[in-house]
Amino acid sequence: MTTLQEILQKQTNVKVIAPEIDYADYIAFDLSATTTDLLDLPLTDSKAFEEFVENYFSTSQAKVAYGGYLEHRNLYKRSTVFKDIDIEERNIHIGLDLWIKAGTPVLAALDGTIHSFQNNMALGDYGPALILEHHIDDCTFYTLYGHLSLESLQGKAEGQKVAKGEMIGTLGAPPVNGDYAPHLHFQIINDMQGKKGDYPGVSSKKELEFYKENCPDPNLLLKIK
Template structure:
């Protein structure tokens, strides 16, 4: 299936705003957050600190009148420079282009399944700056097969899972972890759509190099195709 056709079919799976966290948060509670290298405000923020990022997000949400911050698909970010897991002196080979959508909200927030799927795999990715606890679901719907990834969870979210376990749309899959268990980030969900999981289990690259971006843009389409979060 061509990329354009795949994206169109994917978008048909949801008819409007589709919550991926606790449904007490409505579409109007979400505010777009720019964490890219082109945001001049971040020049005054210590992006190596989970605490500093959290303060910045809280201040931003207070200013714009929101409760949940979201964004990040294909953003080039500096926050990965702190981790040896991503660093490289060559700009073309540096992994700093984000492939998922981040939902910044309080630790312990429930993570929901947007469309029916089964547990493909899960793992606690403990590298500094990595996902921490991560779950991958497999979806076989109509003529589509694809995967969704949920990163930065609590370790307890993995304790009662089994491969092949079914989740219906809207069910609670997991909860968001604290920095000490989520890869050392301010609490948030990394949500990513993946066409070909390429043999990975409980993990998949969530940040790309400029060199590999064309491939990953095709293999990891915009999560907004499913979530349709208010962008106003």
């Protein structure tokens, strides 16, 4: 049986944002706890953080900042979505983030259908999110697109067909997108575990081994640099 990782590695020419921007114009962006603590970044001020992100890739003459898979982050401490008295703290990112301006087109990674969508409105959550279902060879898997605009969910229906490279939405601005600097959270999911319109994008240390298996590195598919 072909594994999901093998299927992802075989795919070529996959873009999920702004197809006109070449990967040569992407720059890696480290938002691990060590880095953000050292730089004293304004993580709770979305406007100030947005300015920091834009300055980061513009001064590097890049157009997109990317990264974050398996990063241990402090971004989530402000929200009870990721820690309260009843749950272990979740602070390890299991998707890949692509940081660019609000309104940037978001594209379907592969041919598929709309599995589900939802506006996840809690502080620090996805905001509008869309999940696609894909079937390749003998494998079914899913791609999640988080932090979209509200308009991205309009006219959508479960089961609706989408084509690889088709525009499925645009990036949202804070506070619509969960109150983050604009970016796409892109995640690959093997088993949705019965969830619809939402799936964890951040893991606790205790559950990390499961999520590493269920949510492989999105860069296996995107192949950025």
